[in-house]
Amino acid sequence: MTKYTVNERGYYGNFGGAFIPEMLYPNVEELRQNYLSIMNDPGFQAEFRRLLKDYVGRPTPLFLAERLSEKYGTQVYLKREDLNHTGAHKVNNTLGQILLAGRLGKKKIVAETGAGQHGVATATMCALKGLECIVYMGEVDIERQAPNVARMKMLGAEVRAARSGSRTLKDATNEAMRHWINNPVDTHYIIGSVVGPHPYPDMVARFQSVISEEIRTQLKEQTGSETPDYVVACVGGGSNAAGVFYHFLDDEPVKIVAAEAAGLGVKSGKSAATTFLGKPGILHGSKSLLMQTDDGQVVEPHSVSAGLDYPGIGPLHAHLWETGRAKFMAITDEEAMQAGFELARLEGIIPAIESSHALAALAYLHADPSEKVVIGLSGRGDKDLATYMKWMG
CATH class of the missing domain: 3.40.50.1100 (Rossmann fold)
Known part of the structure; x- marks a missing residue:
């Protein structure tokens, strides 16, 4: 471990941690306990590297x-x-998380997106692996990123509009987290950035x-x-x-x-x-x-x-x-x-x-x-x- 890597409590110096509602604790804890062993498994790495090369x-x-x-x-x-x-770069992370979700037995995927690139990458990987996909996107972003909305729909994803707040990325993230809270057992939430509760920031950084x-x-x-x-x-x-x-x-x-x-x-x-x-x-x-x-x-x-x-x-x-x-x-x-x-x-x-x-x-x-x-x-x-x-x- 170096001074720039996450510690065992999920902190980078003074920042990080997992501040989550009780309903999400089992999901996040399951992920925290398993993500490193899954990512370090030679079989996982072989599939991840093969698809990065041949598909991405x-x-x-x-x-x-x-x-x-x-x-x-x-x-x-x-x-x-x-x-x-x-x-875009987003596909590196969505590929890794889709493979990880499969190892955890999750059949449904939820994601948030701002510019739409993470949504497209998630919808793409769900199509590749035959998983149900719901993407939340701010109403403002749906309008200004119309080509990506069309791509997501063509790939089989359901795009749901976030109409609260500024109707952009923050609000889409709120809605995606609410969805996950209501569907904790069969759904994996693919966060598209190095944000969210531990282990997400570390996991996404490792995939990227x-x-x-x-x-x-x-x-x-x-x-x-x-x-x-x-x-x-x-x-x-x-x-x-x-x-x-x-x-x-x-x-x-x-x-x-x-x-x-x-x-x-x-x-x-x-x-x-x-x-x-x-x-x-x-x-x-x-x-x-x-x-x-x-x-x-x-x-x-x-x-x-x-x-x-x-x-x-x-x-x-x-x-x-x-x-x-x-x-x-x-x-x-x-x-x-x-x-x-x-x-x-x-x-x-x-x-x-x-x-x-x-x-x-x-x-x-x-x-x-x-x-x-x-x-x-x-x-x-x-x-x-x-x-x-x-x-x-």
């Missing part, structure tokens, strides 16, 4: 973006999670760690060194970032940079920059940083990207922030959108708007020409074309 399409490329590198005066490498089956595992190997092949100078990723709940950072956490010379959604500006009242605005509190089953009022009511977040439109971050990221291991940047909607257009025009890659936040961080790194910067390109921009077009006027 891993390893994803590590691409040296030459024109982007030239513009920013450093060596920029893109970890191409957008090239996974279903179009394949990203940084590959980065090390690929960087060694391309440059002779396994470690970059910077690793950069966008953070909402933070599963993509956890995967990009995971195998570099103990390499202290590697600078870790997390790009949060500042929305219309950190001080605008329309933001999702949790480390700038948040305080310790409990949301969705764990203690972490979250945006809240003085009396503890959750502040509604805002981001142009549905996947970063969340009022908290996972406990691992809160720990990285508190210890100073990671540097957090607040990227506005405008900066993210311009970075997305820039990548499209310089490299012929249209990124998800979530990924564009990480790309926008490049302007603030001031990295040297000799330095290597690896950016997690968490997903592709197909789902966001309507938003991009609206931005273009």
Whole structure:
């Protein structure tokens, strides 16, 4: 165990734990007692690795973006999670959890989704394994991520709208948790990020760690060194970032940079920059940083990207922030959108708007020409074309 891994009580430093209603205790405890032994089982690992290769399409490329590198005066490498089956990093985790649910004898799956990529990945894996699938999604996100809603339905999933609160990711998570409380015996809840009660943050981070595992190997092949100078990723709940950072956490010379959604500006009242605005509190089953009022009511977040439109971050990221291991940047909607257009025009890659936040961080790194910067390109921009077009006027 290192100072950046979860302890036996499910905490990363001061953050984590399992704050759950009594009805969920048997489910969460069953998961906690079994997840590591299942994940470490050679048969499980063999099936997981085979499907990552033959079905998901891993390893994803590590691409040296030459024109982007030239513009920013450093060596920029893109970890191409957008090239996974279903179009984002989410599938790494949903594949792992579907296999794990099968080992636990669960026949039904419930999930939440914001940008829709986790919902699509969950529906895809349920189709592959013949499991019933219900996905909760905020009404606002259903409208702005229509292509992904269509994909989920085509794959056989039932998409249920969350109509409370801001009708986005937080509210979809609330509804999915309520569903699980009412169906505890036969249903497994696939959380899509490194949030929720222990063991979810650790389990999701472990499934996503394949990203940084590959980065090390690929960087060694391309440059002779396994470690970059910077690793950069966008953070909402933070599963993509956890995967990009995971195998570099103990390499202290590697600078870790997390790009949060500042929305219309950190001080605008329309933001999702949790480390700038948040305080310790409990949301969705764990203690972490979250945006809240003085009396503890959750502040509604805002981001142009549905996947970063969340009022908290996972406990691992809160720990990285508190210890100073990671540097957090607040990227506005405008900066993210311009970075997305820039990548499209310089490299012929249209990124998800979530990924564009990480790309926008490049302007603030001031990295040297000799330095290597690896950016997690968490997903592709197909789902966001309507938003991009609206931005273009």
